[in-house]
Amino acid sequence: MPRLPTPWSKKRGQRSLGNPYAGVAGEVAFSASAFLAGVFGLSLVLISHWAPQQVPAQVSTEALSTNLSSWVIGTVSLAAIVIGATRLGFRLIHLSASDEFRSVIATRAGAIEMMAPGHGGHGGDGESDVAPLPNVPKGRAITESPGEHLAYRLPMVSGDSGLIGPALLALFWNTAWIILLAVVVSGFWIGKPRWILTFLLVPFAFIGKWSFQFSLSQLRQRLGVGATVVEINEHPLQPGGSYDLFVSQAGRLRLKRLVIRLVCEEETFYRQGTDVRVERHEAFSQILCRERDVEVDPQAPWEQQLGLEIPENVMHSFAGTHNAIRWKIVVKGESRPWPSFCRNYPVVVHPPGLPPSRNPR
Amino acid sequence: MCEQGGVYRAGESLKASWRISRVAIEDLQGLEISVLWHTEGKGDEDLHVHHFQRINEQRLREIGIDSEQELQCVLPVTPLSYHGQIVRLAWCVRLRLFLSDGREVLSEHPFYLVSEQYQHPCEASGESPEAESQITKSEPDQSVSTRAKQTRSVLASLGR
Numbered sequence: 001m002p003r004l005p006t007p008w009s010k011k012r013g014q015r016s017l018g019n020p021y022a023g024v025a026g027e028v029a030f031s032a033s034a035f036l037a038g039v040f041g042l043s044l045v046l047i048s049h050w051a052p053q054q055v056p057a058q059v060s061t062e063a064l065s066t067n068l069s070s071w072v073i074g075t076v077s078l079a080a081i082v083i084g085a086t087r088l089g090f091r092l093i094h095l096s097a098s099d100e101f102r103s104v105i106a107t108r109a110g111a112i113e114m115m116a117p118g119h120g121g122h123g124g125d126g127e128s129d130v131a132p133l134p135n136v137p138k139g140r141a142i143t144e145s146p147g148e149h150l151a152y153r154l155p156m157v158s159g160d161s162g163l164i165g166p167a168l169l170a171l172f173w174n175t176a177w178i179i180l181l182a183v184v185v186s187g188f189w190i191g192k193p194r195w196i197l198t199f200l201l202v203p204f205a206f207i208g209k210w211s212f213q214f215s216l217s218q219l220r221q222r223l224g225v226g227a228t229v230v231e232i233n234e235h236p237l238q239p240g241g242s243y244d245l246f247v248s249q250a251g252r253l254r255l256k257r258l259v260i261r262l263v264c265e266e267e268t269f270y271r272q273g274t275d276v277r278v279e280r281h282e283a284f285s286q287i288l289c290r291e292r293d294v295e296v297d298p299q300a301p302w303e304q305q306l307g308l309e310i311p312e313n314v315m316h317s318f319a320g321t322h323n324a325i326r327w328k329i330v331v332k333g334e335s336r337p338w339p340s341f342c343r344n345y346p347v348v349v350h351p352p353g354l355p356p357s358r359n360p361r
Numbered sequence: 362m363c364e365q366g367g368v369y370r371a372g373e374s375l376k377a378s379w380r381i382s383r384v385a386i387e388d389l390q391g392l393e394i395s396v397l398w399h400t401e402g403k404g405d406e407d408l409h410v411h412h413f414q415r416i417n418e419q420r421l422r423e424i425g426i427d428s429e430q431e432l433q434c435v436l437p438v439t440p441l442s443y444h445g446q447i448v449r450l451a452w453c454v455r456l457r458l459f460l461s462d463g464r465e466v467l468s469e470h471p472f473y474l475v476s477e478q479y480q481h482p483c484e485a486s487g488e489s490p491e492a493e494s495q496i497t498k499s500e501p502d503q504s505v506s507t508r509a510k511q512t513r514s515v516l517a518s519l520g521r
Binding site: 100107134266312313316320324353 | 397
């Protein structure tokens with residue numbers, strides 16, 4: 001029995017089941033229908049506004065009579081036109097070009113953008129002594145700040161949760177709770193008590209207390225742990241190279257354990273349904289320093305000079321659109337009385353065999 | 362390809378020759394040949410074409426498909442081939458044939474791009490965060506020969 005063609009196709013890993021053009025045909029048909037429906041709806045709205053006598057008799061005059069309904073139908077129609085046209089154009093471009101051809105077009109477009117003034121595509125800004133390295137992060141921000149002991153002070157990318165989010169949550173939640181409390185009190189005051197709202201205030205108060213305590217602990221951690229300074233004598237790094245590292249931990253705390261590591265991390269983004277997920281994997285980890293029971297005093301911060309050796313034949317830093325390989329120095333401390341902290345200091349590793357970059361300091 | 366083992370050093374010149382057999386020229390609408398890298402693994406694919414050549418139907422009839430055609434380009438310094446746990450970076454020469462009936466046939470010939478100093482592509486093995494990881498070296502010849510067999514099988518299926 002001959003099978004009827006289906007307007008969809010299934011994906012099983014790298015291969016597709018069914019006719020590969022079936023899904024495309026279905027999507028094109030849907031996009032074209034959305035576009036045409038949008039054009040029809042918008043035309044009706046425009047005709048009813050500019051030439052009401054031209055509206056067909058089949059269309060209810062009430063549907064387009066009010067100003068609000070005209071706006072609603074017009075907006076929906078416009079959205080349908082934009083979505084339909086965009087999806088249609090996108091799908092037709094994909095039909096007429098292979099993956100490789102699209103990549104070439106995107107690269108050429110990027111090259112034209114880089115040649116435009118303001119992008120510094122072909123300018124002598126001190127990087128001309130290094131051969132261009134496609135898909136290797138430049139790491140300009142890493143060498144922006146000079147160090148006190150060594151050439152560069154590495155910028156920190158905190159692995160801890162932020163402070164602004166919990167603080168805003170606590171502020172807005174407790175403000176809302178106070179307003180609700182005022183409503184309840186006013187109800188009792190005028191003799192019309194709102195009992196449901198009164199009972200709801202109790203669990204709401206617990207949430208408010210928790211959000212306040214959480215934001216306070218984040219603030220205490222930020223203020224109490226103190227700054228971690230990591231400095232390096234050279235950047236970018238190369239496989240097989242030896243470097244000096246200076247680490248300083250300020251604050252008033254007693255660290256139960258302090259670990260400093262060199263880490264190479266694989267990072268990948270992928271779509272799962274409508275979500276974009278990220279997965280990280282530590283491909284390489286080297287412990288540079290591990291100490292127990294470290295006392296840190298505001299007058300005497302913990303300081304240590306370390307040696308850092310990048311192994312030979314390791315992968316260089318890489319940054320693609322969905323995949324990346326990142327190198328970083330990780331400082332992790334388990335402290336008392338503050339919560340534990342983990343701070344990351346990204347570095348860039350170049351492939352071996354390149355001439356060392358000129359030190360701007 | 363000019364290197365038997367399929368291992369090229371960064372910045373080196375890549376020379377390859379290609380030929381299409383067992384397909385009538387009337388069945389071909391065009392072809393694209395590219396030197397590219399792409400990622401494999403859990404994440405969405407990144408793809409970047411380093412060298413691209415498109416030959417349309419008219420040009421194909423002019424040059425013919427029976428004789429060997431040359432492909433030459435200078436490879437970039439990065440990104441180097443990499444075989445990680447969740448990210449793999451692979452280089453290849455890809456030939457895409459467009460047939461008159463709308464079908465496309467893809468043929469890939471992978472190769473390794475390695476640094477100027479080291480002959481082997483790097484491969485990281487995951488260890489516990491508290492322990493030092495080991496960087497091992499893979500044997501490129503076996504993998505490349507396996508993929509080359511797949512390429513030959515694709516070409517063979519094209520001929521049927």
